[in-house]
Amino acid sequence: MLRNKKLSKRIYFNSLRIRMIELEISKRYHEQKMRCPVHLSVGQEFLPGIIETFFDKNDKSVSGHRAHAHYLSKKCSLKKLIAEIYGKKTGCSGGIGGSMHLIDKSKGFYGSTAIVGNTIPIGAGISLSMSLNKTNKNLTYIFLGDGAVETGIFFETLNFVVLKKLPCLFICENNSFSVYSELRKRQPKNRKISKLVSSFGIKTDSANTTHLNDTFKKFSKAYNYVKKKQMPYFVEFHTSRKLEHCGPNYDDDLNYRDKNFLNYWKKNDPVEKLEKTLLKKKYLSKTEILSFKSKIQGEIIRSFNYAENSKPPKFEDLNQNLFSK
Amino acid sequence: MKNKFTFAEAIKKAIIYSMKKDPKMISYGLGIDDPKGIFGTTTNLHKIFGERRVFDVPTSENALTGIAIGSSIAGSRVLFSHQRFDFSLLSFDQLINNAAKWNYMFGGKTKSPSITIRVVVGKGWGQGPTHSQNFQSLLAHIPGLKVVSPAFPEDAYNLLIDSIFDPNPVIFIEHRWLHGVSGGIKRNKISLGDVHLKQRGKNITILGNSIGLLNVIKVNRFLEKYKIYPEIIDCYSISPINLSKIVKSVKKTKRLLIVDNSNTFCSFSSGVLAELVQMKKINFKSNPVIIGNKNIPSPTSHYISKFFYQDSLSIFKRILKTFGISNYEIPTELKKNKYYHDVPIEKFGPF
Structure with missing residues (x-):
């Protein structure tokens, strides 16, 4: 990846964009206009930044509660994302769903929901239907975290996907924490998620997102494998969130995360690391970074203005869409 | 054919x-x-x-x-x-x-x-x-x-x-x-959410579905003797439910019995009844009645499972009670089935 100037700049731009969007949400959250829980992806942007460069609108995606970056990696509308968090009618889910229920079927983003693990089988079902109807080069992303690996439904689905040879690409973002609960309190200390999963008979891999080239390489390998072989694949990506589990703040004053862990990710932040590398390689100049930032900031401001100026849903909307006709 | x-x-x-x-x-x-x-x-x-x-x-x-x-x-x-x-x-x-x-x-x-x-x-x-x-x-x-x-x-x-x-x-x-x-079977489109008027009647509305409704049908022919003419409504769609048809019937008969196939607390039957009693225009002539399974788990033992379910006999007795009739004979057909109470037909296995 880092040998390809154009590609690495694009990934940098994507990751930076996600970070700036999330930080803007964080900054304005106290205004009480975004009145729904937000699980921000600050710290976890690099992988979605890569995924955007593999965009194919025929690929489908499902995700969980921390889904802003996944939604954006599918080129879904930023304006509609912000309007959704504002609870406005112009939001991607008509303002009904909020931050945890995002959708844009036109881009292949089939939905994110708020219950850990509960879109995993939805992704498998989408894949099953496409396979039965012999859709060529079919791929469904199933985004999950390390917590979802503890649910029964994950293993139920995994078994089914392997049994039916469904082209699902499991992207497991392991940020080591389920809210405040550290991974080692929840899973045996020396067990690797990717190893456990591989025992089901599915190809697996793992990468640390701070290793930029390796992350790209492993994602790319998995993506191409699923597309070509039409078989499932599971990749575990080690990552870390910078903000609290849910909400706009930094919460490391609560001391639930180990100092070494925090220092490690502080020093190895993938977006900062990518920026430094690109500067060093002279793929990117400081002026270009500023122009990226101002371009992104412009889009963000337009999107927030759009959300602010959009109409809210009305009383009549309360009873809409319970049933399809 | x-x-x-x-x-x-x-x-x-x-x-x-x-x-x-x-x-x-x-x-x-x-x-x-x-x-x-x-x-x-x-x-x-x-x-x-x-x-x-x-x-x-x-x-x-x-x-x-x-x-x-x-x-x-x-x-x-x-x-x-x-x-x-x-x-x-x-x-x-x-x-x-x-x-x-x-x-x-x-x-x-x-x-x-x-x-x-x-x-x-x-x-x-x-x-x-x-x-x-x-x-x-x-x-x-x-x-x-x-x-x-x-x-x-x-x-x-x-x-x-x-x-x-x-x-x-x-x-x-x-x-x-x-x-x-x-x-018999004939294809007719049924609109989900509707209820079906199975039998027109005069002085009591009986709601039920599935096996509970069959139990009602078994009782039906023994009621005329007591001048009871039930209006039987098959609630085969319990959600959504067509309440207006039910209301119309109950306004006419002014008596109501709901047969439930589950336990009755916070149930389909109690929900329907709650909707009806909140309507002003129904003047019930007798207290509306719900009959269903007991609010306990179903026991395995056949010695006591016979006390758990509603059946034709309990429905029969309940209807007569609603009309204040205490002097009646239990029809032989409604007495406990001749082999066992816990099977619908003689040859009926566990699986």
Whole structure:
């Protein structure tokens, strides 16, 4: 990846964009206009930044509660994302769903929901239907975290996907924490998620997102494998969130995360690391970074203005869409 | 040509009809292609439609429900069958958190999953606490789910087809004791959400569905002697429910008995009654009555399971009591069945 100037700049731009969007949400959250829980992806942007460069609108995606970056990696509308968090009618889910229920079927983003693990089988079902109807080069992303690996439904689905040879690409973002609960309190200390999963008979891999080239390489390998072989694949990506589990703040004053862990990710932040590398390689100049930032900031401001100026849903909307006709 | 079919045959015919009509439809469930074929309702379907469209599945009720939702939103209608309602409890996260609100929570930017979940209610022969439960009321409580429960082969046939082609998630409840009941079959479209006036009457409205309704029908002919003319309404669609038809009937008869196939606290019957008693214009001549299963788990022991369920006899007694009649004879036909109380026919096994 880092040998390809154009590609690495694009990934940098994507990751930076996600970070700036999330930080803007964080900054304005106290205004009480975004009145729904937000699980921000600050710290976890690099992988979605890569995924955007593999965009194919025929690929489908499902995700969980921390889904802003996944939604954006599918080129879904930023304006509609912000309007959704504002609870406005112009939001991607008509303002009904909020931050945890995002959708844009036109881009292949089939939905994110708020219950850990509960879109995993939805992704498998989408894949099953496409396979039965012999859709060529079919791929469904199933985004999950390390917590979802503890649910029964994950293993139920995994078994089914392997049994039916469904082209699902499991992207497991392991940020080591389920809210405040550290991974080692929840899973045996020396067990690797990717190893456990591989025992089901599915190809697996793992990468640390701070290793930029390796992350790209492993994602790319998995993506191409699923597309070509039409078989499932599971990749575990080690990552870390910078903000609290849910909400706009930094919460490391609560001391639930180990100092070494925090220092490690502080020093190895993938977006900062990518920026430094690109500067060093002279793929990117400081002026270009500023122009990226101002371009992104412009889009963000337009999107927030759009959300602010959009109409809210009305009383009549309360009873809409319970049933399809 | 055969003109009578059992309830089980009617179910199978409905699946065949639907799968022929929609070539993308798939159908799965534990044991769907085994020699018993879910009480004979699915035998050989995998041979007719191929193993890609009709297949056995892992024992993963929750995931398979989510897979049904995913398949449906990507274009394949799904019929998912459970041999017991009790087994489907593991799928309630998918049913309630996803299926019921998929369209609503995304502001109508997608569609509801067109899935039908067939659930079989067991009873008798020691089915006991975890193999004989009926959660109709629990699921009817959830906005976004449709819940139906027919009593007759023809209604089962039509309702199953209409459930399958309904663009929303439908819970289709089958009582196991009905599988052997026979009747004619004619295709009529049933609008989900409606109730059916089974018999016009004068002085009491009786609501019921599935096996409870059959129990009412058995009692029916012994009532005329006491000048009781029941208006019988088949609530085969309990959610949504057509309350206006019920209200119209109760306004006329001014008496009400609701037969429930589940336990009665916070139930389908108590919900309907709560709606009715809040309406000013019904002047009940006697206290409306609910009769159902006791609010305890179903015991396995056949020595005491006979005290657990409502049946024709208890319905008969309750109706007469409503009319203040205490001097009556119990018809021989309503006395406990001559072999055992816990089987619908003589030859009835555990599975």
